Amino acid sequence: MKKVTTIHDISARAGVSITTVSRFLNGNYSNMSEKTRKRLEHIVQELDYHPNSLARGLKSQSSGIIGCVIADMGNPFSALLLKGIQTVCRSNGYKLMTLDADNDSLLEKEAYKILLDTPVEGIICNTTGNAAQEIESVSEKTPLVLADRVFPSKKEFDCVVSDNENATYDCLRYLRNQGYERIAFFSPPVDAISTRRERMEAFCKGAADFFNADNGSNVYVVDPNSMEETAQMLLDFISRSPSSPAVLFSVNGEMTLQLIRAAKHNGVAFSRELGICGFDDWPWMEVTEQGITSISTDTVTMGVKCAELLFERIKNKNSAPTCRIVMQNHRTERTTTKRF
Amino acid sequence: MKKVTTIHDISARAGVSITTVSRFLNGNYSNMSEKTRKRLEHIVQELDYHPNSLARGLKSQSSGIIGCVIADMGNPFSALLLKGIQTVCRSNGYKLMTLDADNDSLLEKEAYKILLDTPVEGIICNTTGNAAQEIESVSEKTPLVLADRVFPSKKEFDCVVSDNENATYDCLRYLRNQGYERIAFFSPPVDAISTRRERMEAFCKGAADFFNADNGSNVYVVDPNSMEETAQMLLDFISRSPSSPAVLFSVNGEMTLQLIRAAKHNGVAFSRELGICGFDDWPWMEVTEQGITSISTDTVTMGVKCAELLFERIKNKNSAPTCRIVMQNHRTERTTTKRF
DNA sequence: TTGTACGCGTTATCAG
DNA sequence: CTGATAACGCGTACAA
Numbered sequence: 001m002k003k004v005t006t007i008h009d010i011s012a013r014a015g016v017s018i019t020t021v022s023r024f025l026n027g028n029y030s031n032m033s034e035k036t037r038k039r040l041e042h043i044v045q046e047l048d049y050h051p052n053s054l055a056r057g058l059k060s061q062s063s064g065i066i067g068c069v070i071a072d073m074g075n076p077f078s079a080l081l082l083k084g085i086q087t088v089c090r091s092n093g094y095k096l097m098t099l100d101a102d103n104d105s106l107l108e109k110e111a112y113k114i115l116l117d118t119p120v121e122g123i124i125c126n127t128t129g130n131a132a133q134e135i136e137s138v139s140e141k142t143p144l145v146l147a148d149r150v151f152p153s154k155k156e157f158d159c160v161v162s163d164n165e166n167a168t169y170d171c172l173r174y175l176r177n178q179g180y181e182r183i184a185f186f187s188p189p190v191d192a193i194s195t196r197r198e199r200m201e202a203f204c205k206g207a208a209d210f211f212n213a214d215n216g217s218n219v220y221v222v223d224p225n226s227m228e229e230t231a232q233m234l235l236d237f238i239s240r241s242p243s244s245p246a247v248l249f250s251v252n253g254e255m256t257l258q259l260i261r262a263a264k265h266n267g268v269a270f271s272r273e274l275g276i277c278g279f280d281d282w283p284w285m286e287v288t289e290q291g292i293t294s295i296s297t298d299t300v301t302m303g304v305k306c307a308e309l310l311f312e313r314i315k316n317k318n319s320a321p322t323c324r325i326v327m328q329n330h331r332t333e334r335t336t337t338k339r340f
Numbered sequence: 341m342k343k344v345t346t347i348h349d350i351s352a353r354a355g356v357s358i359t360t361v362s363r364f365l366n367g368n369y370s371n372m373s374e375k376t377r378k379r380l381e382h383i384v385q386e387l388d389y390h391p392n393s394l395a396r397g398l399k400s401q402s403s404g405i406i407g408c409v410i411a412d413m414g415n416p417f418s419a420l421l422l423k424g425i426q427t428v429c430r431s432n433g434y435k436l437m438t439l440d441a442d443n444d445s446l447l448e449k450e451a452y453k454i455l456l457d458t459p460v461e462g463i464i465c466n467t468t469g470n471a472a473q474e475i476e477s478v479s480e481k482t483p484l485v486l487a488d489r490v491f492p493s494k495k496e497f498d499c500v501v502s503d504n505e506n507a508t509y510d511c512l513r514y515l516r517n518q519g520y521e522r523i524a525f526f527s528p529p530v531d532a533i534s535t536r537r538e539r540m541e542a543f544c545k546g547a548a549d550f551f552n553a554d555n556g557s558n559v560y561v562v563d564p565n566s567m568e569e570t571a572q573m574l575l576d577f578i579s580r581s582p583s584s585p586a587v588l589f590s591v592n593g594e595m596t597l598q599l600i601r602a603a604k605h606n607g608v609a610f611s612r613e614l615g616i617c618g619f620d621d622w623p624w625m626e627v628t629e630q631g632i633t634s635i636s637t638d639t640v641t642m643g644v645k646c647a648e649l650l651f652e653r654i655k656n657k658n659s660a661p662t663c664r665i666v667m668q669n670h671r672t673e674r675t676t677t678k679r680f
Numbered sequence: 681t682t683g684t685a686c687g688c689g690t691t692a693t694c695a696g
Numbered sequence: 697c698t699g700a701t702a703a704c705g706c707g708t709a710c711a712a
Contacts, residue, residue: 004401004459006705017683022707031681048477050456054403055705058394058688061344065437073426074640079419086413086440090447095454097405098438100426107430114435116390119344137388260627284624287600300414346689357699362691371697395689398704 005049013043025051065095066310067115069108069125071149073100075254076282077299078126081147084303085124092311094121105130112138122310127151129192143313147306150194156322158313160305162297164198164279167329171277171295172206172249174331180275181244183211184218184237186230186259187251196251199279203249224258231262238268250278253285260290270336281332291336297327345389354383365391405435406650407455409448409465411489413440416593416622417639418466421487424643425464432651434461445470452478462650467491469532483653487646490534496662498653500645502637504538504619507669511617511635512546512589514671520615521584523551524558524577526570526599527591536591539619543589564598571602578608590618593625600630610676621672631676637667 007025011018016036023032024040043049057063066089070078082098089096097120101108108131115123115138122143127135132151138144139157146159175183185203190196200219207213220233238246250256256278263270270276270290281296305325312323347365351358356376363372364380383389397403406429410418422438429436437460441448448471455463455478462483465475472491478484479497486499515523525543530536540559547553560573578586590596596618603610610616610630621636645665652663 004705007707008705018706019683019708020681023682026707033681036681048481050453050459052398052459052705053457054394054397054459055688056707058392058398058690058704059706059708061688063394073423074419076416076419079416080414082438083413083440083442086438087442090439095437095458096439097435098422098426099430099436100423102423102427113390117393118435119390119392119394141388257623257627264627282624283597284622284628287597287604288624288627289629344689348689358690359692359699359701360697363698366691373697376697392689395704396691398688398706399690399692401704 004052005047007051009047010040010043010049013047014039016040062121063119064093065097065118065120066307067111067118067120067123068096068098069101069111069115069123069127070098071101071108071126071128072103073098077148077253077280080299081126081303081306084300084305085307086303087300088304088307088311092307094311101128103128109134116141122314124306124310129194143310145306145310145313148195148302151192156324158309158323160302160309160325160327161194162302162327162329164195164329165202167279167295167331168199168202168249169206169209171293171331172203172210174333175247175249175275175277175293176210178247178275179245180247181211182218182237182241182246183207183213183249184220184246185249185251186220186222186233186255186278188224188255189221195279199251222255222258224254227258227262227265230258231266234259234262234268235266238274245273245275247275247277250276252278253280253282256280256285256292256294260288260292272336275336279329281330285332285334289336291334293334294332295329296332297329302327344392345387347389347391349387350380350383350389353387354379356380402461403459404433405437405458405460406647407451407458407460407463408436408438409441409451409455409463409467410438411441411448411466411468412443413438417488417620420639421466421643421646424640424645425647426643427640428644428647428651432647434651441468443468449474456481462654464646464650469534483650485646485650485653488535488642491532496664498649498663500642500649500665500667501534502642502667502669504535504669505542507619507635507671508539508542508589509546509549511633511671512543512550514673515587515589515615515617515633516550518587518615519585520587521551522558522577522581522586523547523553523589524560524586525589525591526560526562526573526595526618528564528595529561535619539591562595562598564594567598567602567605570598571606574599574602574608575606578614585613585615587615587617590616592618593620593622596620596625596632596634600628612676615676619669621670625672625674629676631674633674634672635669636672637669642667 007018007021011021099111105128108128112134124145124147126147127149129151132153136155146157150159187196222230248259250259276290277293279295281294285292285294347358347361351361439451445468448468452474464485464487466487467489469491472493476495486497490499527536562570562573588599590599616630617633619635621634625632625634
């Protein structure tokens, strides 16, 4: 491409020093003749000059870039989270560098390295859960906020999460009151993903309290790529006591979809005798016949809060106590529209 | 936060010159004593030193950053496109800076300015359609690839698009053969969005050829935020000739969802007499009762191709003729599962 | 009102 | 094998 035009080119063209140009670029018109200003205005336009942020950042020791590590970029959740983050970055004059960990903790770790190298002025991470040490280390060097997912650590982190435990527990009470007598939890491998773990644990508690289920017996962990396996477990659960109303509790939207898919392919119909309920309220859930009761929080807002918290840290350089923002989950109650 | 450690800190600590440190960092071990190397290895570890990419970029005149402007970050399409782009960026050792235009051409224009300032080494844009001049100008300074959407211009651009026209036209033939006698096109405002325009025009052609519809009479442009309006138009179409089998053709996934929602809220049932079909094949479409026939292309792959094309340009600095990659759309044929 | 000169952290060209 | 030193593009004391 064309050679990059610099502040020197402008100064040469205008017959003034680079200092004057720099002043002009930074809107420092206080000590500048009207003539010079007009002149520079014109030339900058003409040459379509763009000051180099890299150089600027090097000088000012601030890149104006926020980094964001996303566990799985393909998930609709990620797009919404990023939208929220983006909005706040824009209004603060910051740019956003996003890295996808692709559900791989190795890639996640690499991502932190890349962001530190850049260097970014702050990091928002939606972790895979298996990069605790790196995150701890990174947070020593750069303001950092955890988004949606946390992990056990001696250190405390700024974070924005949702109240998975209460929402799950309350939902189980609700489901019991709806008349369901049996319940099962479905999830992809829980791994170190805090949201899944919290939901699972609250489920076990709620199942024990409201459904007299012995711990763990109704927890199904399935390979998200194998519909056969999901179907098998689904059928297993159903067959156990076919006469009492049962409900499936899904750990997230993808799992919910998988369950519906498995049911459909095996001729299992949702009805008053078999309900489905789970985390995430995706737009399509409103229109399906299954009547998915969903638990969710506003993801865009979560992104906004993450970014706001981060900028709080960046701007105030404060060492205020770590801040844990807990967003409420909202339950959308639905029942099957199927006619009998 | 802590003061940033620089190459100087390392050199001081190691008692060698910064040159040696730089050599070490760049894996230039050819002329270096084993001892020095070990020593530096240790110190870099100990101080957890990260070379500053800004400074590096300033020197090498390359930021290692790719820019990406996305029309609407909240759309699931965007997440998938970005995932594809990300993957290729990573394997090429580049970082990705993503900006959301939020469906606003003003924000889109700002985004280009920001990316040029950064400066990025290349740009992928999924345009709102109303930033033609800016994109033309940007493409003079930086390699640029259009993703999914194009716009009329004297200049030709590298781009990756899908064959909206053929897919639409062929689909209309298919629908006619399925026995539908009437068809209507539903879309949010077409504006300058090429995908919508192409689909609409092909629809009109197909409607004329296969459905004897006079041009435009069956094109409904609706406010995506008003379900009432959508419902009104839906009912209008249905009522016109209730006895002949009709099918709705939706310009994209969001519109499809909106149509289903409107139908549901108004007691309109999809059946053999009323079908629905449209662009985008989102996972949930497989499990709905409506039997949505969908037209789609692999979005992640589209992202991959965009990025590959861009890197081709960046690496070869070639002025080869502009390249237009057209991805095939695939039709997934479904019919309602509703029982009568 | 404007200009000179230095430094930000790095790489690369020389010279030792 | 190693080290000064000059860039890269910009901002800013300090000087004029």
